[in-house]
Amino acid sequence: METKILIAEDEEKIRHIVASYLVREGYRVIEAGDGQELIDKFSQHEDASLIILDVMMPRKNGFEVCREVRQHSDIPVLMLTARDTENDEVTGFNCGADEYIAKPFSPKILVTRVKNLLRRTASGDLSDITLGQLCIHYRERAAFIGTTQLTLTPREFDLLYYLAKNKNIVLSRDQILSGVWDIDYVGDDRTVDTHIKCLRTKLGSFGARIITLRKVGYKFEWNNETEHSTQG
Known part of the structure; x- marks a missing residue:
């Protein structure tokens, strides 16, 4: 079964670079150029395994998108931002994000974070x-x-x-x-x-x-x- 990842990033160059690295790893990538487009595409791909969100986007920013997604899904969310401050991280996590990466970042490190996040959120068999x-x-x-x-x-x-x-x-x-x-x-x-x-x-x-x-x-x-x- 293919692993599907949704990406919302308004900078086309960054979005394509991230997508290309993930495709090389065998993931299927669905791209969106802004927050609202991500919401629209997520409604069509609710079987996706992970969402990557840029914070600063037109129409809906990453925080808004994350809050909306969290209303009906616990899909893992990884956020990208150019604003590397603790307040922004706290805002992201309070919105329901699971991971937070500041720009500029290495695509290879991003792929590693994606793999780890997918593995961590897989169902486990541990005691209550x-x-x-x-x-x-x-x-x-x-x-x-x-x-x-x-x-x-x-x-x-x-x-x-x-x-x-x-x-x-x-x-x-x-x-x-x-x-x-x-x-x-x-x-x-x-x-x-x-x-x-x-x-x-x-x-x-x-x-x-x-x-x-x-x-x-x-x-x-x-x-x-x-x-x-x-x-x-």
Whole structure:
């Protein structure tokens, strides 16, 4: 079965370069020159495996497109932007993006990110986790606090699962990158901090359990609580 990728990029040269690299890897690429065209094409190709979005586009920008896609799909979304600031990254992740690459970028690195993102979001066969009111159902890719389901991107879900699975263990940023982003992740570890910030917000009061250890990393703290894990 072919793997279909949608690309929305208003700079034709960049779009064609990215598309050509992905085609060489065996992917089928559907191109769009702006955000609205991407939305239109996604409605015709809802079996696509991944979306690549430029942020600054006419008609609809990447943030708007990502929000609209997230209303009815959890397809992985990788965003491209010329604005390399933490606020922009947070905005992208809050819109539901799973990956964020700043321009200029190497097409080879982009292809690596695409491969890793597709592999990470593939269904897994791991046990569910219950920590008090927090329930994480791995196969269903769903997490709940009590009866309320959390709205998480695929990356945020993987990060929460990894932290909860390793509760009370201090994890360095490199360990988190290896465990959640894969060992061959290319990029700096600031993306870990950005994702942790977004995840804490979505967890509400539960987010206080993600402890920062300065210059070391993070720990999901769970002391003297009852944990119950069931096979998914």
